[in-house]
Amino acid sequence: MSRADAAQGAPGPRLATPAGRAVLGFGLDHLVWLILIVVLAGFSLFIPNFFQIGILLNILEQSTFIGILAVGLALVVIAGHMDLSIESVLALTAMTTALLFGSHGAGSGLVLQPEWLALPVSLLLAVALGAVIGASNAFFVVRLRINAFIVTLASYIWCRGLVVALSGGRSVYGLPDAIRAVAVTHVGGVPVLGVVLILVFAAFAFVLTRTPFGRHLVMIGGNPVAPYRAGIRSDRLLAIAFILAGAIAGLAGWLLAARTAGATANLGTGMLFDAFAAVVIGGVSLKGGVGRLSGVFAGVLLLSAISTAINVMGMPPHYTLMIKGALVLAAVLLDTAKTALHKRYL
């Protein structure tokens, strides 16, 4: 076999032992986790005060919003489509929550009796609003067969416009304690935001791998024709994926409002790109049909760890962007290499 063939991943000699194949397979499947461990170890060696539980919890807490966005995005991408609207949905739901329940700035200071009702009501509203925008995306993509990239790009733009229109560019804050509690409470020393992040990842990882819905979604992304011939209602599943992505973005927006105690018109700017980066670094193929949420989780933690390290070191933030860009590129290259290694040795 020529070197060119090898580089393209042409089948070669398999590893001799099953154990060897298992180790290589596991390593390739969890490469991003290995990278995360190496990066964290490197930071701990070279940055004073980095290796402490507080910093690790900060990384987890700060991963919450991009992480949750990335879950919704991954569902749609695995199904073979795109959702660019999630960042604006996050901003819109955060602003709506702040406008309704915030008591300072442009907020209306809505008070429910008893006061704790503000938490479930605002949460439901945020998730429902996100789901409605997701359903609108689904209608255009699934029913009218318009390209998802265009549809969700339009949603990205009009949702952001609506945020500015609703707020008039003003900051809103002063959310009731019932909502703020989510951002300030710890469970066994772990911030609730981090717990929510883990639960969301765990729940959707289960859905994706252990339920017919999840498995069919992966199939649709891998080959849209085969599931259709097998009698799987692809359109319905795809619509659900878009609705879930919207609802999850609504949840992320609500959590972000709770953490920042309100909302500003530019809240969440740039989070879409971070979510995409996490999805790609996590090993989800932008062609659809490939990916697992555990990898995405590691990708989110990796991005957050880099931002935290740069904050702690006091380095210029441009490095964050440069490192993130390099990571995305490296992830794509590694993905190609992984495929080649899979074909050759496993």
Place this chain on the structure above:
Amino acid sequence: MTTRRYWLAGALAALSLCAAQPGAWAQESKGRVYYLVPTLLDEFQTESVTALERFLGDVGYETISLDGQNRTDLQMNQIDDVIALQPEAIVLAAVDFDAVRPGIDKAREAGIPVVIFDRQIKSTPSDFTSVAGTVEIGRIAAAEIARLLQEKKGSVSGKVLQILGDPGDSYTLDIQQGFEEDMAAHPDVQIITQPALQWEASRAGDIMSDQLLTNPDIDLVFVHAAHLAVPVTAILEARGKQPGDVMLVSSNGAPVGLDLIRRGWEQVEVEQPLYAQAAAVAMFMDKVVNKEPIEPGSYDVLGLEATLTEEAWGPNLRIPGAAITRDNVDEPRFWGNLQAPTEKVQPVE
């Protein structure tokens, strides 16, 4: 038939009224001025639109505002479009003060005066500039921070976390320059600087959260815009801090900052004199449009003493910012209280 005639007469009367309106209006107005606002994502910019439209209206101009959405390319396109419409003048708050330079030159070559508002441009001539003096805002902040540290610790010493806005924005870089130049006189103060990219609020929260772990002895946080102070206070509150445990100083004077002062979380807000900056544009607009000379000297702008100098780039009016504290936070002159002055602006003779 009679009814139809009445309808027809009514319709004709309505049509002629509609047709007459623009003409009648045109006689009252001195013409159109376009205000190119860099973004509408914060209170300062949205209120600047309201203030400029109102004050320019006082002196007889109709103002149309166009949002640049923080995009240099879009603002450049807007300048091209506006040049084609031949307005009386363009009021420009630049997204990027270097990139917009060719647009300014083009407009002036087309005979349209360009007034620079809020974001100083020194690299090319313009017809009038009205700015707060962002470097001075940094200097005022430095003086206030030195005072606060002296009061708290008995000497000007300690640790200050400075959270910039976007490092690509001259507004924040100017404030940083003024602040750090003056703080250099206090070598016992350690300054840690981190920017919140794109002025995004949650990033300021992340910075605060990380710094509290690695630098738990931070005495004071200086944020370059009030909207960044909100997540900072949220993080401080979440970490069990009480108002005043970590002092907070901000610049731009937005309503949200004044609220934080009232609630005790923030000690000082260095305001940009938004209303005075906008009023100054209106005061000098006739001279700018008619290309009359503008005399250097001191001018009273809404009760503030502004200094007009003739610079290499043209007439430059600087209006001082002010430090807002708990003692004066309710004064209506601060734009953050959103009580625009009621008196009509008069053109400079």
